[in-house]
Amino acid sequence: MENNTYTYQQRIDALRATKLKHTQEKWDYIGVLDYDDYALILPPVEYREKKHLVSASGLEITDVLYTKFVPKTNHPGGGFFGARICGENFGKMLEIHPVYIDPFSSLAGSFMMILLSYRDPYWNPDFNFSHLENEHKKYKITLHGIGAAQHFCHDMTIGFELGWKGILDKIRHYRTLNTDEEATELYDGLEDIVSGFQNWIGRHAVAAREMAAAEKNRLLKQNLLEIAEINEKLVSEPPTTFREACQWMLWYQIAGKMYNAGGSLGRIDQFLLPFYERDITAGILTDEEAIFHIACHFIHDTSYIQLGGPDENGHDATNKLSYLVLEAAHRLKIPMNVGVCVGEKLDTQLLRRGVEILFEDKTGIPKFLGIDVTSKDFTKNGYPIELGRDRVYCGCNWHAIPGREYTMNDCVKLNLGVVFEVAFYDMMDDKNTHPSVAELWKRYEYHMSRAVDIIAQSMDFHLDHMFQVFPELHLDLLCHGPIERGRDASHGGVEFYNLGLDAAGLATVADSFAALEQRIEIEKRLTWQELTDYLKSDWAGTDGERARLMMKKAPKFGSGGSLADDYAIRVSRLFTNYVIEHPTPKGFKILPGIFSWALTVQLGKDVGATPNGRHAYASITHGPNPEPGFRKDSAPSALAVAVAKVQPGYGNTAPMQIELDPGLSRDEENIEKLMSLIKTHFELGGTQINMNILDKQKIVEAHEDPSRHPDLVVRVTGFSAYFASLSPELRQVVVDRIVTSE
């Protein structure tokens, strides 16, 4: 028997090295990944196959199929639709999923396949929405929400309380109370999933015992035996220790990824706290161990979490565990999605620690949440402040009330650049109109409202049918209502419906309006017709290039006190007010946000040349951010003021993306300055900050040759990722942001 022992840090390093190896394999096999690092592991070589599909966020994704899994279909045209068959297929997937246990980890499990990838077609053609498609095309609304999965949040405490047997009992109990066809089908699906879970977990327990028997090292052997014991229990019982809770959580979270790429998690420092406190008091857990278990979770799950924040009465709920989770992130230095709450009554030490880590690790982790603003703004929708405080950060740019709110967050995007372009040519093609900025604004207003209307109708259509297509079986299990009512969360299962709609390309539009007013109407340097010709030719020739630069040089949104600053506020207000005043035809509330996710490149491909001097099909601007280089000094304070001013302000966010001078040294003074930058942005009304302090040299090198820095992590937007896994185009976006922000 080997007696080598390993420290927790050595074990974390080993796990990290394995993760890097898996990631490298993914790059080699799949290629570019312009989205969150899902922590997916490739299936065994002999059983893998590539597949291309489009994600809920509208991104083209290359996915990997596990060829041993062949889903059943229930439609003549192929595909599988409805709760019963989705449950059956997912249960099956869990049952055949290969076992994964790393002897260095305290937790078992990882995932190799996503059911979403096997859906073909993704939407049931029987539910035809061709009546919406003309206008989808006209406004290039590709992210209309029809078929959008997950993007709301479960309540982990339900699972911690019941365990799998308890959940099964609950389903069986309510099955006797709700006997209509919709409920019965849902229960069938849910039961299949639960037994899939039990099988999956149970097989890991068996495998862990086998591995333990063969293991030569005493410490690892002991670890494997513990894994076996824990999972033997978790097949049916709820967790009682901190480590068990982490294991339960990991199973549930990775299954969320496997079902429909879900990634919400929420307030981990709250729902794990009772376990932590109990174990600490009982003397069976140390802080070092707690950090280690948390790290073992995050090696295999990149879900979105909130740290700190108020309790429902507004008192600071930051606790010891908030710091330990942050510490785990610090030790891991892998892509993670950790949001640190900042608020008037909150412990600023957590913010300070977050900023220190940002300086030290240079991985864009953590991000910061203006929790006072988001929770208070949410009350403008008629909700009590307690609900606002309970609305946790749990996705890229978004919050949701755990287990009680269906949100479609980050799934529905309106490209304001397209709306602007439609309005512009609508005006220029109208021979009976004399073009002017006022006239253009009028038409912009009209087309924006049409586009929002069509999105609202699409959302209704989605809510009418999603449960018959691809219900939220996984999240339903841990929500308040779906089981009790026999209704999927997308179909009346939960209490609240607040549907997120994000605008994209704000600065592209604001700068365009301002440049037109400045150069055509005030300075009279060119005519509407000349400009239109330039746009149509994409600024061809020297004259075109001069015109482009002239338009581009007009003062930009963010410069402060400019026309463009005014337009940005107007564009945001117009969108916000219209969305708030117009729920869907069926009466569902829509909440406005401004966020383009990682889609600036892709959304830009839908927009021809614009009057802000932008080339045809180039990227649109990022979320509520000004264009890079918006001021000579690119002052972070100017950015923070500008972004705070365009917030929609109803509880959904418009996150500020900020790249800071990598030369900024990590001294006490700079930490203080950064803390006050963050705090002040939130005091001014900002909602979220995604921040990178990067090593420019390293980024430029990695852009030229990604293999030089395979472990370089950057915050792309709401999510962080390995820089090397991004497409050259998206890498360029990140590089541009840094280079122009000096």
Place this chain on the structure above:
Amino acid sequence: MSSTALIFHIQRFSIHDGPGIRTTVFFKGCSLSCFWCHNPEGRHAYSEIQFVASNCIGCGECVYVCEHHAHQLKDGERFYSRALCVNCGKCAQNCFSGTLELIGKRMTVKQVMDEILRDSAFYESSNGGITLSGGEPCLKSVFIRTLLEQCKQQNIHTALETCGNYKWDKLNSLLPFTDLVMMDIKLMNPDKHKQVTGDSNKRIITNARQLVLTDKPIIFRTPIVPTVNDTIEEFSEIVDFIEELIELRLKRGKASTNDANIQLELLPFHQLASDKYKHLGQDYKAAQLIPPASEKMHELAEIAKKHAIDVKVR
């Protein structure tokens, strides 16, 4: 007519010019002409054309608008003659490629205040404020007095970054509205001072001695420049002078406290300004200098520390 000043940049989120998050206003014109100057845009008290040839797209607009024929395009070659140029700025107004820019904009106090106030929330949260820099801000003492006065009315912390080379009255008249003075001490030898900065240090030294007799917080700043002041001997002379100033202040007897409220900051010479010289058509005499290594900076800082001076390397 309200008074105006020529300003070449207003930098928001300035974090190296005094405490907290600041806005730094850069004035044009200086009473010294240090050959290594890091802000060559600040030297001349007039607007001037910045010319970045590599940005030119050859549109010909500048040739067309310049009445002084300072621009020419011949066979695709681009010529600009500073000798003919009167810095009227017309060409820059019509050049959008970033080739031609008029450095130095006339601004009223109100215009500058508007810009300053945009970041007032940050001054408050970070104990920051504004810094007037340049060039030499005190050459525009009437203008900046009004500016400082208005900042104080708004409760904004004010700092002056100055070379100290002018009559004491100028600085003295500004002190009631100034919370922090940052004054350069570059060299103690008056002849060499004249040789490298264009003027003797006589007034600077007098002003420094006057300044410590007030109770304003002071940061003395010394740019560490090879061939100028980076030898132990030359730097030690500066340290001795600072020590003398501290004693002077303490002796003067606000002596309930031992704290003289005097700091010394050492700023390493760097080469980041070399392009600016080129673009402004100024002769850059420091092109061959090699920036001091960080060890060197800390070695010098140690000397100051030995004399119990509160010193920082920037």
